[in-house]
Amino acid sequence: MLYLYAILELPPPTKPLPAGIGGVAPLFVTSRDLACAATETADTTISPEPSQIWRHQEVVAALMEGRPVLPLRFGTVVEDAGACQRLLARHHDALCAQLERVRHCVEFALRVAGLPEMADPALDPVSISTGSGPGATHLRTLARRERGWPASTETFPHEGLAAHAAEQLLWACSPSQPDLRASFLVRRQNASSFLDDVAVLQRLRPDLGVTVTGPWPPYSFSDPDLSGGSE
Amino acid sequence: IPSRTSGEIAVADLLDRVLHKGLVLATISVAG
Known part of the structure; x- marks a missing residue:
């Protein structure tokens, strides 16, 4: 299995990276002009231990020096390098656009x-406060959860x-x-x-x-x- | 307002981002 940290443009950094998940140094899987930083792991499920979370962050932060990166969600794993390359190829254009978005x-x-507690002003408080069905309950939950500025x-x-x-x-x-x-x-x-x-x-x-x-x-x-x- | 140190806030912000944000491509397999 490969644990994935972040996607970046080629060439990957030559500077040594911090140890990754499990204390293993990251490697790079490449496809066209993109690379993905990864670590080989035998674990199919990653435990969010403090040390693992910190290593994930340390690797991503080191990759970010001098280049745009797209950090992956903690715990992202693929079967092997081939699967990672297929993902990079499949989403190539969207990933390149996203890298441009976060550049610099x-x-x-x-x-x-x-x-103070706020409701979303976009939701009409009258219409959602009188209903008692599951839809009204859902809207009230959204109003509590999806508040804006x-x-x-x-x-x-x-x-x-x-x-x-x-x-x-x-x-x-x-x-x-x-x-x-x-x-x-x-x-x-x-x-x-x-x-x-x-x-x-x-x-x-x-x-x-x-x-x-x-x-x-x-x-x-x-x-x-x-x-x-x-x- | 609860009293929190800058370290506590930094860790909470880091956990928010590492565990709940980031690109979703692959399986995301995190225990519990």
Whole structure:
């Protein structure tokens, strides 16, 4: 079996990489102008131990030095190098487009704790509060889970964060994750300005727990949704 | 607002991304 870390353009880095899953050095499987960093493993199921998660991150971060990468979801395995090559060939155009999307970019993670509970303003609260069938219940669940930015910028003046971000993604919230979470794709040259924008927000709302971490590899912006196959 | 260190937040953000984001090509086989 091959454990997969990330997809990148050829040529792969020549600099030694950190040890990967199981402490094994990564290798590269190539197809046309793409490469996939991988590690041979006997395990068909990967345990998300702290050391394994850290190794996954360390390999992806090392690959990201000087080139765009598409990190794969933790635990992605294929039968062998041939299967990996077929995937690279099948999704070649979509993967190349996605690499272009994240070129010269890093990801920052924003968390905001302490915001009042919000519903998605796109959902009509009257129509979903009166029904009692399974559809109404589902909509109420969505309204709780799929909240957006606060409708009022007085509640949370987030618009300043878009000034230096190429893209942004708001995460769904859940009972175990009450914070508002967002991912920002930021060009490296704008990273310092983006962090300044966050600092402005922190000064504007010292009552909220506004935190930012990064730069991370572009985990939140790597998936072009390949469920339908290549275009 | 719960009191959290920068290390705790960094780990939570890392876990969010490594375990729940990233490109989905292959099987994703993670125990429990």
